[in-house]
Amino acid sequence: MKRKDLPYLPFAFFRLFCKPEWHAAIEGDLIEHYDRNVDTVGPTKAYWKLILDVLRLFRPGIIRSIHFKNNPIMFRHNILLSLRNFRRYKTSFIINVAGLSTGLACVMLIFLWVNDELSKDRFHVNGDRLYQVLENRVQTGHVITRESNSGRTAEALNTQYPEVDTAIMTTWNWGQSKVLSVTSNGTSKDINIDCLYADEPFFRMFSFPLIEGSASNVLRDMTSVVISKQLAISLFGSPADAVGKTVDIDHASQFQVSGVMEVPEESSRKFDIVINFESFRKANKWLNLWEATAPQTLLMLNEGVDVEEFNRKVANLVRDNSNINVRTPFVRKFSDGYLYGRYEEGKLAGGRIEYVRLFSIIALFILVIACMNFMNLSTARASRRMKEVGIKKAVGARQGSLAAQFLSESTLLSLISSVVSVLMVVLFLPQFNLITDKNLKLDNLLWFIPLVAIVTGLISGSYPAIYLSRFKPALVLKGKLESMTLANMARKWLVVFQFTISIVMITCVLIVYKQIEFVQSRALGYNKNNVMIFSRSGEISKKQDAFIDELRKIPGVITASASSHDMTGHNGGISGITWPGKDPEDRTEFERMHIDRGFVEMMGIELKEGRMFTDNADNEKGNVMFNENAIKYMGLKDPVGKVLDFNGDPHTIIGVVKDFNFESFHEPIKPLYIVMDQRSAGNIMLKIEGGKEQDVVERVTRFHNSFNPGFPFVYRFVDEDYKDQYRAEQRVADLSRYFASLAILISCLGLFGLAAFTAERRVKEIGIRKVLGSGDARIVLLLSEEFMKIMFIALVIAVPASWYLTGSWLEGFQYRIELQWWYFAVSGLAALAIAWLAVSYQTIKASRINPVECLKVE
Amino acid sequence: MKKYQLGEFEEVVLLTVGILHGNAYGVTIRDEIEKLVKRSVSVGSLQITLRRLESKGFLKSTQSGPEESRRGRPKLYFELTAYGKRALEFTRQSRNNMWSMLPRLVLRLQ
Numbered sequence: 001m002k003r004k005d006l007p008y009l010p011f012a013f014f015r016l017f018c019k020p021e022w023h024a025a026i027e028g029d030l031i032e033h034y035d036r037n038v039d040t041v042g043p044t045k046a047y048w049k050l051i052l053d054v055l056r057l058f059r060p061g062i063i064r065s066i067h068f069k070n071n072p073i074m075f076r077h078n079i080l081l082s083l084r085n086f087r088r089y090k091t092s093f094i095i096n097v098a099g100l101s102t103g104l105a106c107v108m109l110i111f112l113w114v115n116d117e118l119s120k121d122r123f124h125v126n127g128d129r130l131y132q133v134l135e136n137r138v139q140t141g142h143v144i145t146r147e148s149n150s151g152r153t154a155e156a157l158n159t160q161y162p163e164v165d166t167a168i169m170t171t172w173n174w175g176q177s178k179v180l181s182v183t184s185n186g187t188s189k190d191i192n193i194d195c196l197y198a199d200e201p202f203f204r205m206f207s208f209p210l211i212e213g214s215a216s217n218v219l220r221d222m223t224s225v226v227i228s229k230q231l232a233i234s235l236f237g238s239p240a241d242a243v244g245k246t247v248d249i250d251h252a253s254q255f256q257v258s259g260v261m262e263v264p265e266e267s268s269r270k271f272d273i274v275i276n277f278e279s280f281r282k283a284n285k286w287l288n289l290w291e292a293t294a295p296q297t298l299l300m301l302n303e304g305v306d307v308e309e310f311n312r313k314v315a316n317l318v319r320d321n322s323n324i325n326v327r328t329p330f331v332r333k334f335s336d337g338y339l340y341g342r343y344e345e346g347k348l349a350g351g352r353i354e355y356v357r358l359f360s361i362i363a364l365f366i367l368v369i370a371c372m373n374f375m376n377l378s379t380a381r382a383s384r385r386m387k388e389v390g391i392k393k394a395v396g397a398r399q400g401s402l403a404a405q406f407l408s409e410s411t412l413l414s415l416i417s418s419v420v421s422v423l424m425v426v427l428f429l430p431q432f433n434l435i436t437d438k439n440l441k442l443d444n445l446l447w448f449i450p451l452v453a454i455v456t457g458l459i460s461g462s463y464p465a466i467y468l469s470r471f472k473p474a475l476v477l478k479g480k481l482e483s484m485t486l487a488n489m490a491r492k493w494l495v496v497f498q499f500t501i502s503i504v505m506i507t508c509v510l511i512v513y514k515q516i517e518f519v520q521s522r523a524l525g526y527n528k529n530n531v532m533i534f535s536r537s538g539e540i541s542k543k544q545d546a547f548i549d550e551l552r553k554i555p556g557v558i559t560a561s562a563s564s565h566d567m568t569g570h571n572g573g574i575s576g577i578t579w580p581g582k583d584p585e586d587r588t589e590f591e592r593m594h595i596d597r598g599f600v601e602m603m604g605i606e607l608k609e610g611r612m613f614t615d616n617a618d619n620e621k622g623n624v625m626f627n628e629n630a631i632k633y634m635g636l637k638d639p640v641g642k643v644l645d646f647n648g649d650p651h652t653i654i655g656v657v658k659d660f661n662f663e664s665f666h667e668p669i670k671p672l673y674i675v676m677d678q679r680s681a682g683n684i685m686l687k688i689e690g691g692k693e694q695d696v697v698e699r700v701t702r703f704h705n706s707f708n709p710g711f712p713f714v715y716r717f718v719d720e721d722y723k724d725q726y727r728a729e730q731r732v733a734d735l736s737r738y739f740a741s742l743a744i745l746i747s748c749l750g751l752f753g754l755a756a757f758t759a760e761r762r763v764k765e766i767g768i769r770k771v772l773g774s775g776d777a778r779i780v781l782l783l784s785e786e787f788m789k790i791m792f793i794a795l796v797i798a799v800p801a802s803w804y805l806t807g808s809w810l811e812g813f814q815y816r817i818e819l820q821w822w823y824f825a826v827s828g829l830a831a832l833a834i835a836w837l838a839v840s841y842q843t844i845k846a847s848r849i850n851p852v853e854c855l856k857v858e
Numbered sequence: 859m860k861k862y863q864l865g866e867f868e869e870v871v872l873l874t875v876g877i878l879h880g881n882a883y884g885v886t887i888r889d890e891i892e893k894l895v896k897r898s899v900s901v902g903s904l905q906i907t908l909r910r911l912e913s914k915g916f917l918k919s920t921q922s923g924p925e926e927s928r929r930g931r932p933k934l935y936f937e938l939t940a941y942g943k944r945a946l947e948f949t950r951q952s953r954n955n956m957w958s959m960l961p962r963l964v965l966r967l968q
Contacts (some may be wrong), residue, residue: 006929022905022909024931024932025883025921025931025932025933025934026884026901026905027885028884028925028928028931028932028934029883029884029885029888029901029905030901031928031931032884032927032928033885033886033901033928035887052900053902056900056901056902056903057900057901057902057905059902059906060901061906061909061910062902062905062906106903385959413907502863
């Protein structure tokens with residue numbers, strides 16, 4: 001009878017784990033069952049039944065016991081030999097430890113950082129049900145994604161969507177700067193704080209721990225507030241003392257402290273005080289309009305709601321409740337907001353997760369490079385240990401126990417390195433925290449260190465262990481070198497790989513720096529230097545003209561003005577401008593800039609045609625200026641003098657300014673309009689003389705405090721704000737610079753060790769060449785030739801790779817540098833030069849050897 | 859008393875080996891149990907139990923030569939030992955004993 005062939009895998013697996021003495025009979029049973037099943041229920045079912053049976057056989061009692069071939073004595077022997085080897089070959093030991101520990105330190109730092117990034121916003125108990133509402137909006141033919149919603153979104157969600165457990169509104173960015181004051185014993189204490197307005201269920205949805213008060217009633221009415229623990233301590237001495245106290249906000253409204261909260265490190269958003277959203281709603285009537293967007297909506301879904309299904313429904317939320325049809329809301333998991341924040345054309349395009357991935361890859365590469373060093377050096381030294389291996393094998397050591405010896409040697413080495421690397425991490429952590437703007441601590445690492453050390457040891461020991469333990473004892477003991485070409489080849493390719501990565505890293509760092517430099521020095525279309533900026537508050541809002549006039553009189557202040565726009569980033573806009581030929585469906589937002597007297601001139605924004613505003617605000621009512629891009633977008637010819645409709649209000653165009661960048665270079669310049677409107681111009685800006693910032697700032701501060709008592713003076717500089725827009729990139733650039741240099745350092749260590757070894761092996765050859773009259777230079781050339789070849793191959797691989805990588809990174813910028821050939825040439829040459837330095841020390845030392853020394857010993 | 863302690867499944871296996879008398883090996887035991895007690899038995903749990911019973915001395919095994927029907931693998935035949943028979947006998951008696959002590963009322967109530 002022809003029988004179906006037995007499936008290989010289940011039986012192989014069974015053979016692997018089953019006790020050998022039971023194997024035959026049980027396998028017989030399995031075969032008999034299988035054959036019968038094939039006949040009765042068909043091959044497929046029979047196969048699955050077989051797999052199930054085999055898996056059920058995988059249980060204690062049937063699984064064979066694993067024999068440890070190394071008893072404690074062998075283990076001690078291995079450790080002893082490893083230590084002696086370390087002592088004997090000090091250079092390679094030091095090179096290995098230096099390389100591995102630097103690598104491990106990098107990996108640990110990156111791990112800390114990645115771990116911290118990944119843990120953001122994950123502490124909420126209801127985390128898997130918390131979502132945020134985002135909106136895709138069609139604008140100038142593109143889809144942009146915003147976190148802002150209309151003030152009535154939460155209400156609509158709560159009443160119209162049964163899937164929603166609770167939805168609330170909060171203010172944007174979760175931190176509006178306010179002044180908080182406490183009066184006790186007649187003296188008043190003023191502090192600047194970040195303030196969040198949120199609807200009452202906030203603390204029931206989110207797990208911000210409450211030290212005082214309970215989640216169900218801390219925000220029960222419009223005057224109850226919850227303050228942070230730090231604030232409670234600095235104002236009242238302790239959280240318990242804070243409860244029931246009265247605080248003043250912006251010297252205008254009074255609140256009662258009803259609870260004290262902690263804002264954990266893991267929260268991506270920071271705030272000092274939470275106020276019931278109702279009090280914000282009362283002060284801002286526009287929150288009732290579907291047309292206005294600014295606050296954010298957060299919601300908790302019921303258990304088991306299918307989010308995709310819900311998203312399909314919620315897409316119509318705005319359309320159902322208003323006549324706006326260009327806004328499509330959707331929900332995103334709240335905890336994903338931090339890592340996945342970037343959208344392009346309504347599709348998720350990444351965000352911080354890209355950097356998390358980038359650095360994880362860098363960490364992996366650095367570790368691999370460090371492991372390779374070890375592999376390279378130990379296989380290169382193989383000839384030294386050949387006799388040892390040969391004798392051990394001759395007296396009966398099996399390959400397994402030899403492999404175990406080499407593996408324990410590498411693991412021991414990596415454990416030593418991990419101790420060193422922990423010291424390095426401790427040393428560099430403060431600096432690293434400074435660069436990354438984080439508060440990382442080593443104790444998150446404790447389980448990770450031994451794990452990485454052992455894994456590293458096993459990986460880096462694996463190849464040498466297999467390679468060395470395979471020597472044939474007879475050949476080795478006779479002194480015959482086994483053909484080493486394969487090992488040599490492998491070694492060369494490992495070095496090629498190391499340097500490819502190093503060159504790619506150098507190029508990337510160079511190009512990132514060039515791009516950032518380009519961005520920061522690029523002509524913006526206005527002059528951002530020496531411009532102070534601060535928000536108006538208190539008295540200033542009432543007497544802005546007088547305040548600005550006084551400011552202008554301060555020595556060192558060139559001029560002063562105010563604007564609604566802070567010159568950095570999206571500051572809000574309107575979509576109600578109508579022009580001849582406008583598509584009625586077009587809801588494009590024009591960026592809004594409401595200014596005070598002389599603002600355009602102060603910022604050095606250039607006029608293209610028409611005229612600037614005059615200082616007489618009354619005469620300029622109903623006049624407007626646009627930027628070039630706006631005029632181009634509207635398609636107006638001879639714009640000056642034309643009258644456009646602004647939400648029913650006629651405005652006459654008096655002038656056009658040249659385009660200037662008011663957002664980061666990731667964004668194209670958007671259409672913008674400027675009108676004269678002091679009431680909305682809440683950012684006071686002043687241009688000061690360069691070189692004496694300190695004096696001027698001091699005088700301005702003194703003046704501000706006398707004009708506007710009770711409000712701490714907090715100012716920024718526009719050029720600093722501008723730089724801040726690129727902080728993420730700057731940070732990546734700084735970090736990758738460090739890691740790239742470390743990668744190169746580690747690679748060079750390997751090369752250095754390898755060169756030392758080559759020189760040592762060829763010492764007799766060098767001696768003979770010298771006897772025959774070769775000069776030092778020829779010998780240096782001879783020894784470095786091989787390395788130069790390796791470097792060249794690495795260069796050939798690295799250039800296209802880095803071209804591709806940097807090219808795709810630069811695509812994220814609207815304004816970017818061109819990739820030029822010399823970026824690659826420079827980094828290639830740099831790597832070459834560094835490598836040559838590493839090698840040359842050894843080669844020059846070898847070339848200057850006295851032939852007598854090396855030839856007399858045999 | 860303790861030396862005769864049998865688990866429920868152990869008892870079933872021992873009885874089945876006895877029933878099959880002379881033809882008890884993995885496949886037949888499994889089939890028989892599935893037929894008589896109406897429950898599915900995995901090769902793993904059966905083998906473990908057989909080996910445990912053997913190591914306790916209730917069963918002994920003999921290996922056959924290579925069998926063509928099993929593609930050259932041997933069969934492992936099991937049979938009851940005297941000790942195993944005694945254990946079964948003990949279990950049966952103790953159960954009977956307990957059954958006889960059960961008040962009728964309890965049975966009727968069911």
